[in-house]
Amino acid sequence: MRIDLHTHSTASDGTDTPAELVRNAAAAGLDVVALTDHDTTRGHAAAIAALADLERPLTLVPGAEISCAVDGIGVHLLAYLFDPAEPELLRERELLRDDRVPRAQAIVARLRELGSPVTWEQVARIAGDGSVGRPHIAAAMVEHGIVATVSDAFTAEWIADGGRAHINKHELDPAAAVRLVKAAGGVAVLAHPAAVKRGRTISDETIAALADAGLDGMEVDHLDHDEPARARLRGLAAELNLLTTGSSDYHGSRKDVPLGHFTTDPEIYGEITRRATGAFPVPGAGGRAAV
Numbered sequence: 001m002r003i004d005l006h007t008h009s010t011a012s013d014g015t016d017t018p019a020e021l022v023r024n025a026a027a028a029g030l031d032v033v034a035l036t037d038h039d040t041t042r043g044h045a046a047a048i049a050a051l052a053d054l055e056r057p058l059t060l061v062p063g064a065e066i067s068c069a070v071d072g073i074g075v076h077l078l079a080y081l082f083d084p085a086e087p088e089l090l091r092e093r094e095l096l097r098d099d100r101v102p103r104a105q106a107i108v109a110r111l112r113e114l115g116s117p118v119t120w121e122q123v124a125r126i127a128g129d130g131s132v133g134r135p136h137i138a139a140a141m142v143e144h145g146i147v148a149t150v151s152d153a154f155t156a157e158w159i160a161d162g163g164r165a166h167i168n169k170h171e172l173d174p175a176a177a178v179r180l181v182k183a184a185g186g187v188a189v190l191a192h193p194a195a196v197k198r199g200r201t202i203s204d205e206t207i208a209a210l211a212d213a214g215l216d217g218m219e220v221d222h223l224d225h226d227e228p229a230r231a232r233l234r235g236l237a238a239e240l241n242l243l244t245t246g247s248s249d250y251h252g253s254r255k256d257v258p259l260g261h262f263t264t265d266p267e268i269y270g271e272i273t274r275r276a277t278g279a280f281p282v283p284g285a286g287g288r289a290a291v
Contacts, residue, residue, distance in 0.1 A: 005246075006245075039065070062080075077178065077190060081273070138154065156199075189243070196224075221245070
């Protein structure tokens with residue numbers, strides 16, 4: 001089984017529609033894919049509908065990537081198989097989404113103060129119906145030739161956490177987010193915890209505190225983790241009794257990483273599905289849910 005547990009669609013900052021993402025995941029030979037758009041489940045219905053038209057079985061794991069922060073450090077929490085209607089987690093997701101537009105507008109204003117020609121109208125065009133975020137701003141910077149790639153915008157010079165054009169937004173404390181996800185019947189996995197190229201990362205002590213709060217696992221195999229980082233995270237996960245996952249963090253053409261670039265062990269995926277009580281994986285194309 002090939003299992004990719006971290007992808008994005010146009011419901012947030014990817015370039016594939018939810019339906020396209022499902023079709024592309026099947027074409028890439030995946031057996032399981034999780035749709036984890038930022039702070040939203042808006043793409044789930046379209047992704048589920050697209051499963052029926054696939055030529056090969058593919059199981060969809062409904063999820064989201066929740067924006068968090070602790071001590072001024074951005075933290076992303078992958079939430080799988082939670083009840084999307086659970087009121088407390090729904091309220092926080094709405095607060096996070098509502099803050100995205102004014103925050104993005106403030107970042108654009110800061111960029112213009114720094115001499116950048118990026119405009120809000122340009123960023124809004126790139127975001128379309130998606131949940132606007134920094135990758136859309138980075139794409140606008142690429143259009144103007146300010147940076148070569150979207151990833152190049154996420155530096156201290158530009159829009160990385162703590163960068164010259166960075167603006168804080170409403171973000172949950174990650175321990176509170178873990179508790180909300182668990183209360184909604186979901187499974188909580190810390191996304192790319194050692195992605196130092198994105199800015200400061202949380203300490204091992206903070207990860208241990210999240211484990212005490214109910215964190216289920218850590219994303220270890222990720223493009224932003226080099227081999228030493230992966231080895232260190234595996235050791236930490238073993239000490240804290242956390243699951244370890246791998247995934248692409250696919251954003252379509254916005255980032256140069258294909259679906260299934262990293263994958264999750266089937267036994268780990270099985271444990272995730274066993275722990276979840278808020279929702280279930282959705283099988284498609286006549287296949288059975290991979291559990």
